[in-house]
Amino acid sequence: MFLPAGSRDEMGASIDHRFHVMEVFRKVMTMRGYTLISTPVVEYASTFTNQYVDMKLQDMMKWFNPEGEIEVLRPDWTTSIARALSTQAKNPQKWGYIGSVFKQSIPGIESHQIGVEILHYPPLMGEGESLLMASSLLKELKMGDCLIELGHTEIFESLVRPLTLSQVDEKRLRQAMHDKKKDEVYQIALNGKNQQSAIELASLVDAFGSLDILSEYEERWKERTDLLEILAHLKKLARIVEHSGSQEILIDLGRVKNLPYYSGTMFRGFLKETGADCFSGGRYDRLYEQFGERNSAVGLAFDVDVLAEHVEETNDFTRICVIASEDTFVYAEQLRTKYKDAIVDIQTEPLAHMQYDVMLEIVEKDGKIEVLER
Numbered sequence: 001m002f003l004p005a006g007s008r009d010e011m012g013a014s015i016d017h018r019f020h021v022m023e024v025f026r027k028v029m030t031m032r033g034y035t036l037i038s039t040p041v042v043e044y045a046s047t048f049t050n051q052y053v054d055m056k057l058q059d060m061m062k063w064f065n066p067e068g069e070i071e072v073l074r075p076d077w078t079t080s081i082a083r084a085l086s087t088q089a090k091n092p093q094k095w096g097y098i099g100s101v102f103k104q105s106i107p108g109i110e111s112h113q114i115g116v117e118i119l120h121y122p123p124l125m126g127e128g129e130s131l132l133m134a135s136s137l138l139k140e141l142k143m144g145d146c147l148i149e150l151g152h153t154e155i156f157e158s159l160v161r162p163l164t165l166s167q168v169d170e171k172r173l174r175q176a177m178h179d180k181k182k183d184e185v186y187q188i189a190l191n192g193k194n195q196q197s198a199i200e201l202a203s204l205v206d207a208f209g210s211l212d213i214l215s216e217y218e219e220r221w222k223e224r225t226d227l228l229e230i231l232a233h234l235k236k237l238a239r240i241v242e243h244s245g246s247q248e249i250l251i252d253l254g255r256v257k258n259l260p261y262y263s264g265t266m267f268r269g270f271l272k273e274t275g276a277d278c279f280s281g282g283r284y285d286r287l288y289e290q291f292g293e294r295n296s297a298v299g300l301a302f303d304v305d306v307l308a309e310h311v312e313e314t315n316d317f318t319r320i321c322v323i324a325s326e327d328t329f330v331y332a333e334q335l336r337t338k339y340k341d342a343i344v345d346i347q348t349e350p351l352a353h354m355q356y357d358v359m360l361e362i363v364e365k366d367g368k369i370e371v372l373e374r
Contacts, residue, residue, distance in 0.1 A: 007108050017308035018112060021141065022098050025114045025302070028137045029096040032129075034116060037095045039080035041102075045070035052290040053079050054260045061102045061109060073102035078284060078299055079261075081117050086291035093119040094129070115281070115301035124233065126298040127265050127283065128240040134269055134279055134300060135247050143310055145272040147248050148241055151255025152230050153262050153282075159200050163192025173201070177256050180205050204254035211238055213251045237265065248272065261287035267300065271310060278306050318342040321350050323361040323374075331369050332362050 003009070026036070045062055048055040053076070061073040074080055077097055085093070095117045100110045116133055118126040131148060138146050156177060165173065169191055176184040182205040189198035207213055214231050221227040238249045255266050264283030271278055281300025288295045320342050324332035329346070336344045342358075345351075350359060359374035 004109075014308060017311040018304055020311055021302075021304050021307045022114060024140050025096070025098065025137055028140050029116065029133065032094070032133055032136065034094045034096040034133075037081060037084065037097055037117075038099065039074065039077070039084050039097075041074050041100075042071055043074055043080060043083075045072045047083055048072065048075055048079055050290055052261055052287060055079075059104050061104065074099075075101055075103050077101060077113060077115060077301060078117060079287065082284075082287050082291075082297070085117075085119065086288065086293070090120055090295070092121050095119075112304035113301045114304055115279075115299060117297065117299035119295055119297050121296060121298075123264065123283065123296060123298070124236055124240070126296060127237055127267075130281060130298055130300050131237070131241050131267060132244050134302070135241070135244055137302070138269075138271075138278070139245070141307060141310075142312065143271055143278075143307070145247060146278070147250055147270040147272050149250040149252055149255075149268045149270070150234050150238060151252045151266045152234060153255070153257045153264060153266060154230055155227060155253050156201070156204065156256050158226060159197050159204070160189075160192075162194045162197045163189060164194075165189075165192045174256050177201070177204065177254055178258075180254070182206070207251075207253035209251065211235070211249055211251060213253060214238075217253060234265070257282075265298070269300075271306075274310065276306050276310065278303055318357045319355065320344045320358040320360060321354070321356040322346045323349065323359070325362075328362040328364060328369060335360070335362070335371065 045057055045060065047053070048060070049057050055075060057070070060075050062070050065071050077099070081095060081097065085095070096115070097117070098114050100112050102109050103111070116130060118129055121129070135146065138144075156174075160170065160173070165188075169188055173185060173188040176188060182202050185205055186198050186202035189201045192198070207217065214235050218228060218231055221231070234251065238251075241247055241249060257266065261284045262282050263286045266282035267280070268277060269279040270276065279300050279302045281298070283298045285294055285297055288297065318339075318341075320339055322332045322335060322344060324346055325348065332346045336346075345354070345356075350356065361372045361374055363370050363372060
């Protein structure tokens with residue numbers, strides 16, 4: 001009642017868990033040498049709707065400002081940060097952010113995110129650091145093992161180039177590949193008058209699984225130097241992640257980009273225990289072309305709400321209830337200093353829905369204050 005459809009109030013544990021995720025993220029990124037960055041929640045729509053980003057205006061929370069220009073609530077962190085950093089020096093940079101994005105397609109309009117953006121690093125180092133940071137955060141949050149999926153935009157793009165497809169058919173082909181509809185991929189690709197490319201594109205639908213996929217396609221594409229270089233890059237990146245711990249690597253050679261600015265390696269992370277999709281990201285060098293340059297840039301974003309759902313309750317603090325009255329309230333507050341490492345809850349009566357480890361009562365007898373344990 002009194003809220004737009006999909007919106008909701010939150011109380012208690014869900015908020016605690018979300019802030020716990022953010023606090024742990026801030027600790028991990030700080031210890032790995034990142035710097036926090038924040039951008040305005042209100043931006044011009046043109047920052048996101050231009051040809052380099054191509055986000056859809058109808059999906060944004062928008063309005064006209066007094067000058068007649070369209071403003072929006074921030075729908076994407078990466079683009080906002082690229083705008084903010086476009087005039088910065090071209091030295092290696094590692095940035096972290098904490099905040100929300102807003103889209104009509106998101107339940108409740110708002111999505112809480114944390115993420116990193118890495119600029120001006122050699123590609124393998126930047127991508128490796130992104131995934132190692134993600135792995136470190138999940139370990140610190142005690143989320144268990146993670147499945148990391150690797151793909152590359154240029155595999156699909158290189159196989160589409162020989163085809164003579166209309167814009168409509170190319171869009172249909174991209175969607176069919178995303179949906180893993182093999183027969184549909186083949187039939188649409190055949191319209192491009194190149195049967196070999198159609199066969200290769202259809203095969204990508206099944207090019208998903210363990211690292212063995214890379215070896216299989218190294219043999220299949222032994223005459224394609226461009227594709228072999230991509231496979232070699234993915235293999236190196238997978239080894240970096242594997243050597244960091246217990247994360248399992250999956251390969252999806254049929255991944256397609258959902259925004260024009262992705263331009264290389266793409267990755268997603270899934271919690272192994274539940275299969276929940278917890279982070280995604282990749283390389284986006286082309287995003288900076290709108291500012292007249294092309295930088296080495298890579299990043300990833302976590303869905304804070306997904307992580308918060310998997311935070312386990314902890315009882316690290318002793319919970320003490322102090323029963324006081326208006327006359328003994330000041331003394332009760334003074335008593336708090338004796339229990340600096342405990343949660344001290346001052347009440348007039350114990351709360352029935354709360355679990356306490358210690359129950360203290362402050363009473364006044366013969367003009368003296370006493371503390372009794374119940």
